[in-house]
Amino acid sequence: MISRLSIFAKIFIAFSGLALIPLVIVMALLTSNYEQMTQQLIGQAGANVSPEMAVHISQRVAQVTHDAYLMLAFVFLISAILVLFTAVFLSQSFSKPVRLLSAATRHLARGDFSMRLETDRQDEFGALVESFNRMADQLEDAHRRLETTNADLEGRVLLRTAELEMANLQLRAAADKMEETVRLKGDFLANLSHELLTPLQAVLGYAELLYDRIYGPLDGRQHEAVGRIRHNAQMLQRLISDIIDLAKVETGRMTLTIEQFSPGELVESIVQTLRPLFLTKRLELKCECAADLPATLSSDRGKVQHVLYNLLSNSLKFTNAGEVSLRVAGRDDGRRVTIEVRDTGIGIAPDKLATIFESFRQVDSSSTRPAGGAGIGLALTKQLVDLLGGDIEVESELAKGSLFRVVIPAKLSLSRDPEARTTAIGAKTIVSIDDDETMLDLLTETLEPAGFRVIRCTDGDAGVALAKQIHPYAVTLDIRLPERDGWSILQELKNNPETRGIPVIILSVIEDRAQGDQFGVDGYLTKPFSRDELIEHLRAVRRESVKYH
Ligand SMILES: Nc1ncnc2c1ncn2[C@@H]1O[C@H](COP(=O)(O)OP(=O)(O)OP(=O)(O)O)[C@@H](O)[C@H]1O
Ligand SMILES: [Mg+2]
Known part of the structure; x- marks a missing residue:
């Protein structure tokens, strides 16, 4: 039974036991003193007390002492029982609520916030239980609010995720649609351009026949007029070809034909073709092939020629006085070739430099507008340079002139991926x-x-x-x-x-x-x-x- 008592009760028993021991000792001492005192009195009375009387007194004293001892034992027993009962009572009133509180706290710690204690006690334990219940109320309330916030957050995250997924789907759909539109636009342009080229071919062909006087003599004005028809038809043909090429590049249908050719000869032929046009504008066209220029290139000759033509015709178009120079040189021990077209023309404003390689972009100023053009020459040039595995860059200053620099590999690999090109x-x-x-x-x-x-x-x-x-x-x-x-x-x-x-x-x-x-x-x-x-x-x-x- 003792082992089930609380620590308070055990301490109480220990202290009570310690208090009983001096009490018993005091009583035992008092009893023995009383016996000794009686014996002394009998001794002092001496002859005045008869032997029978002395025996009687001694017996009486012994009887009283014995009764006193009995009484002492009885008092000790009663006190011990009282102490034990008091301890049990204390144990019940101290330990039980503490155990209940401890169990309830464990419940709270495990997350069971519904746990409450009941008591009708008005003492400190009653107050403790009440505080505990209040604390549990607050914890339950906080927990509930936390759960609501969590649920709210989860809901918002789910909503956001769904919105993002939806936006992604829409974006993907829009991207697909755009790709499809680009393809359709490319197809349309390619078809339309072919439809335009066929009649134009007839116009150009007959204009050339007339111009060459195959159908008979022409007077000066007639010859000049036919010449203009021929020239404009050629320009139109070039424009339509550029549009077809751009559409081909954008829809992935442009093909490369790789062949060996001499860059010097290519430059010579293009300069010869364009020189008369420069002369009509009284512009000088200078041309230089550097000593380190490789003797042969392995690339797409037609595309390199197209790039050169576009750059030179721009310089011609946008230069009113001065000169245009073309320089072709080797680079990186002949692994690459640099083509530079420099002019003393109107130049390009710094803020326009980034956009001139985009399709249909023209620097919209009074000085470039009259020059005409559709604004696709440089866009196509850039795409062609990309196809040739090269880079194009421009330096320009308004009213001073421009420099367009193209660097292409001397040997074009079939793979476009630069890594694959080198490591194969x-x-x-x-x-x-x-x-x-x-x-x-x-x-x-x-x-x-x-x-x-x-x-x-x-x-x-x-x-x-x-x-x-x-x-x-x-x-x-x-x-x-x-x-x-x-x-x-x-x-x-x-x-x-x-x-x-x-x-x-x-x-x-x-x-x-x-x-x-x-x-x-x-x-x-x-x-x-x-x-x-x-x-x-x-x-x-x-x-x-x-x-x-
Ligand atoms: N050498 C140059 N000097 C000054 N401006 C230039 C030069 N080359 C290009 N530009 C500017 O860049 C714009 C875009 O050139 P791009 O060749 O693409 O079009 P375009 O020559 O106007 O038309 P297209 O080439 O289709 O006939 C030109 O309109 C012009 O404003
Ligand atoms: Mg152009």
Whole structure:
């Protein structure tokens, strides 16, 4: 029973016990003193007390002492019982509420804020329980508010996420639509321009025949008039060709034809063509080919010529007095070529320099407006320079003149990716997307002896990601794939400017060339095909020309 008492009760028993011991000692001492005192009295009485009387007194004293001891034991027992009961009572009144409070606090700590204690006591414990209940009320209230705030925040986060997802979807849809619009615009421009070029060809052709007096003699005024028709038709033809080229570049249909040519001869021929136009404006056209200019370039001659023509004709157009000079030189030990066109013309304001390479942008000032033009020459020039793997920059000062500098590689690699150009990672690598391992084994065994490296992809998405990363020589693609079909992979590759130029060859049992053509496939082989057919197809898609964005 003692072990179940509270610490307060145990302390109380200990102190009470210690208090009883001196009491018992005092009583025992008093009793023994009383006995001794009686014996002394009998001794002093001596002869006056008869022996019987002395025996009687002694017996009486012994009896009284014995009673006193009994009384003492009884008092001790009663006191002990009283102490024990008092301790039990104290234990009940001190310890129980403390235990209850402790249990309730544990509940609170575990997050059960509904825990409350009941008491009708008016003492300190009653006050303690009341404080505890108030604290629990406040905690429960704070917890509830926290939960409401959390729920509110979660709701807001969900709402925001949904809004963002919606905005993303809309953006994606808008981007898709814009891409589609650009493609349609490109198609439209290309078609329209072809429709314009055909009649223009007739106008120009007949104007030339008339001008050359094939249909008979012309007097001076007639000859001059026909000459103007011819000149304007030529300008119109050039403009339409530029529009077609720009549309081709923007829709990824521009092709590069790489050939070996002499840059010196190219410069000479273009200068000879343009010199008469400079003479009519009384402008001097200077030309210099530096000694370090490589003897041959391996690039697209037509595009380099176009770039030169556009820059020189701008200088001619925007220079009224002074001179225009063309300088072509080697750079980086002949690995690159610099083309500089410098003029003493009207110049370009610094704030306009950034926009002149954008389509349809013209520096809108009274001095440039009369010069005419559609504002696409430099935009196309920049795109062509990009295709040639080079850079273009401009320095200009108003009323002083301009300098346009183009730097292109002397040897143009087929891959547009600069890394691939130097390391040629993708040069002979084929990314093969097929879910059939046996087919992939066969492709590896067929192509590796022919000098190709095959990277196998059983997953379409991984194949697309890889193509983006390494710009392989080509991608071979199965149509029937488990996750997503080959058509959607083909579309993704062909719609992305980064991967558009990578040739894709379909290797499938499905015979649907029309669909393949529609999505821009570069080669189509139906299974089973021979080793030679496959290698021939791979070589064919990279021969001579390659599609670029
Ligand atoms: N050499 C130059 N000197 C001064 N301004 C120039 C020069 N070259 C280009 N510009 C400015 O940049 C603008 C854009 O040139 P861009 O060749 O694209 O168009 P354009 O010559 O006006 O028209 P287009 O080339 O289509 O006939 C020009 O309108 C002109 O304002
Ligand atoms: Mg121009």
